[in-house]
Amino acid sequence: MLAGLWRTLLPRACPGCGAQLGAEVGLCRACRAGLHARVESHSPLRPHPEPHLLTLGRYRGVGRRAVRALKFGGARDLAGVLGQALAAGVPPDWDVGAVVPVPLHPSRQRQRGYNQAELLAREVARHLQIPCVDALSRTRATRQQARQHAAGRYEMAGAFAVKTGRLPSGPLLLVDDVMTSGSTLQACQDVLHAAGAAEIYIAVIAR
Numbered sequence: 001m002l003a004g005l006w007r008t009l010l011p012r013a014c015p016g017c018g019a020q021l022g023a024e025v026g027l028c029r030a031c032r033a034g035l036h037a038r039v040e041s042h043s044p045l046r047p048h049p050e051p052h053l054l055t056l057g058r059y060r061g062v063g064r065r066a067v068r069a070l071k072f073g074g075a076r077d078l079a080g081v082l083g084q085a086l087a088a089g090v091p092p093d094w095d096v097g098a099v100v101p102v103p104l105h106p107s108r109q110r111q112r113g114y115n116q117a118e119l120l121a122r123e124v125a126r127h128l129q130i131p132c133v134d135a136l137s138r139t140r141a142t143r144q145q146a147r148q149h150a151a152g153r154y155e156m157a158g159a160f161a162v163k164t165g166r167l168p169s170g171p172l173l174l175v176d177d178v179m180t181s182g183s184t185l186q187a188c189q190d191v192l193h194a195a196g197a198a199e200i201y202i203a204v205i206a207r
């Protein structure tokens with residue numbers, strides 16, 4: 001609470017470029033103007049070599065600093081501006097019916113106090129005016145490293161489950177902060193498909 005008070009009273013720096021923030025929330029105007037969601041020409045995930053992946057760009061520069069501030073710096077207000085930018089890029093013909101966040105393991109969520117993917121997913125859903133459904137659970141913790149290397153695919157398989165009765169109908173938009181090797185998103189996508197999800201699209205801040 002005290003930290004929250006300081007954040008509102010002290011001059012704040014833009015997490016993207018370091019410029020002093022005025023009335024802006026999350027990012028300064030210049031960094032905000034540089035955020036453009038785009039559909040990647042191909043996805044590394046099975047079974048979708050065709051465009052199913054929406055990102056705000058590569059994991060560098062403003063995107064990287066914003067992700068780190070959202071994830072490790074407690075800058076929860078960044079989810080608003082980043083979620084809005086992602087939502088603006090969702091192609092209408094994807095016809096997404098619900099947004100699903102990639103869950104954190106409960107122990108990590110307790111440590112951090114929030115799940116950054118869930119904050120983002122809620123903002124994306126709010127802008128698209130569709131439900132955000134907490135349909136996935138994390139059944140076991142995985143090493144940070146497992147998510148960064150292709151070999152982690154074996155470790156990630158079985159790390160997620162679909163909550164009983166929580167699978168929304170229609171195409172889904174799976175949301176996470178970053179895609180590295182893709183093993184986390186692949187594992188989530190696999191359990192959603194196995195549970196009967198129609199079509200799964202993916203949105204991440206950076207890849």
Ligand SMILES: [Zn+2]
Nearest residue numbers: 014017028031
């Ligand atoms: Zn900035």
